[in-house]
Amino acid sequence: MSELLERGAARTRWIRSRMPLLAAVRDEFAERRPFDGRRVGMSLHVEPKTAVLLEVLAAGGAEIVATGNHGSTQDDVVAFLRGQGMTVFGARDDTLAQHEANVASVVEARPHILLDNGADLAAGVVAAGLADGVVGGTEETTSGGIRLRSELAGRIPFPTIVINDSALKAIGENRHGVGQSVVESLMRITNLMIPGRRFVVAGYGWCGRGIAQYLRAFGGRVAVAEIDELKAFEAALDGYRVADLGELAEWGEFFITATGHPGIITDEIVDRMPDGAVLANAGHFPWEIDVASLYARASEVTELDAAIERIDLPDGRHVILLAGGRMVNLAGREPKGNSLEAMDLGFLLQSLSLERVATAASTLVPGAQPVPDDLEREIARRFVRALGADR
Template identity: 40%
Template sequence: MTALAEKGRARIEWADSFMPVLRQIRERWRRERPLEGLRISACLHVTTETANLVRTLAAGGAQVRLCASNPLSTQDDVTAALNEVYDIPTFARRGVDSDEYYRHIHQALEHGPHVTMDDGADLVTTLHTQRQELLGGVRGGTEETTTGVTRLRAMARDGVLRYPVVAVNDARTKFMFDNRYGTGQSTLDGLLRATNVLLAGSTVVVAGYGWCGRGIAARARGMGALVIVTEVEPLRALEAVMDGFACMPMLEAAPLGDVFVTATGNTGVIREEHLLRMKDGAILANAGHFNVEIDVEALARLARARRQVRPGVEEFELPGGKRLRLIGEGRLVNLAAAEGHPAQVMDMSFANQALSVAWLVGEAGTGLAPQVYPVPEAIDREVASLKLQAMGVTLDVLTDRQRRYLAGWQEGT
């Protein structure tokens, strides 16, 4: 075993110690083998937490191939450990270019999957556009993140999605915890590791007030920042205001912000007109899946000089001497500059992934149409119950009279 693989094994085991729900599923599946003979192609962030997910799938009898869902999210020691220690073929390397990134996706598809697991839908779209000869063998898939679910729903709406996919992102035990608490903490973790900036007293502009944006805004405020939210949806903007945040268009926020974090899942959120209005020293980071939220091409075009000022931080000097600092090439800051979400929260997300795969395999013979499906309520509740059990939390139980009251309509005041 190489030293890199040994380092990865130790870190994977450390993460596993904080993932009791997934560990329980793995131990059960070693006995039951519900995925026996199933071929799974997974395109996910190659982190210690993901390693424990694919270990669980393998324990259930699946043959798994894994590739990375982002060029800067791979932890190379995890790749080494998966290949050398756990014998799970993993095609990933931190910092790959676009050609190698997609070559890895093709390698993950080579064994002809029965099930796909995706984070951003790059594997699914590659399968539908370039590897259509494999589509006949696919029974279903899962999708981990908001951006991917949006893309898959667009495919279903256009009538091109060829197999059923479970939107794991939409499980309450995923988005209410992973997106909010996981993204909130890991985004600030990446920001602080990259810059060592003091948030207390700084103005942080958060673009988007979905579950990820809520978590980022709350954590930034908790560290003493003045937070401004930008939004395009009236209900989310109203919620931000009633949560105590200032809300305004990005053009108005641009001259005020010290730190900008995008979390929308959309393109061109910070554009040239915003960059030109920002103050000297402003820091730019993206917490959305793809590197399209900050217009990096416009930033490069405006710059008269650029240099690396810290690991993972590039400074762009604009005419007049103003400097703007970009973290992680505008890619996911929590993985480009840190380690991603804490294992405790990924425990629930990946439990949903594993159980949804088992559900799909069981439902495949019933003729599920090629649409995007929610995680079954029973799985969501099981994950929540297992997590509470692992945390030592117990609940009240309804009395018979309470059940009758809730089931009836005759009793009033």
């Protein structure tokens, strides 16, 4: 066994031991075999928690063909999964072009079921003319849900359950999982103080709510930039300063994007920031911070650490960019991602939603749709029991 594979196996073993919900459904799937004869194509962050999810699907009879997301693949986990007989493309150092080729390789394998993140596989099968061979799938993220309901609307002939529409995922994984892991990653990467520092969170969806909550819990002074009037209203009643991002740019010291939309931190916003401002992105796609423009106009770019770059600007100021503008909690140094409990919940949602697609696609409508209510309620009951909150 290679050292890389051994490390991936050891890390996955620890995480598997702390995910009781997935352990239970793995036993159920081994008995029911809902994926017999089905090939599951995955495009999702390849890290130990994802490895446990793929083991669960394989126990249910699924053939796995997978790739990670750009910049977040963990090579030891890839080695471990390949050692389990799964086809996994990609490496942590892949360029964007190589990542796109990896996604194309999964599409070319003609999966019957898609486990998607950012709607890359859905877009790929449509572009390749292979959508008729897909029974259905799931989509993990806000960003992917937006794509399915905009550029891909009316072009998806199979049902796609958007996991991010789930209230369980919103509360458990997004608010508390992402909120905790983004703040933890910010602290781990920079080693900077949170208490008393000024943070601007762009977006007050469930992830933004969680990030703001955990920053404040550590003593940070938090402001929220949100264009949706009702979300801004909620942020104000939650006790945050609420204003336009342009106005907050001069006030903030740290800026964290969590909107799912491109072009949030632009040159105009950067020009208003104080010297030394720290920029991080928590959204799925690396497009919320205009990184290309930052690099293009920089007088100098210096790599200070594995996930820290100093961008010197022509006017003498500089900003600090974390993880190259990719997801700071998964693409940064020592990536951990969301807590085990949050992902145990989230991946139970994935597992049972994929089973519904595999066994009862005819009961679902084509295109993007929420998690069926009966699954939501069953999973909520299981999580409360597993957490011990009923005792």
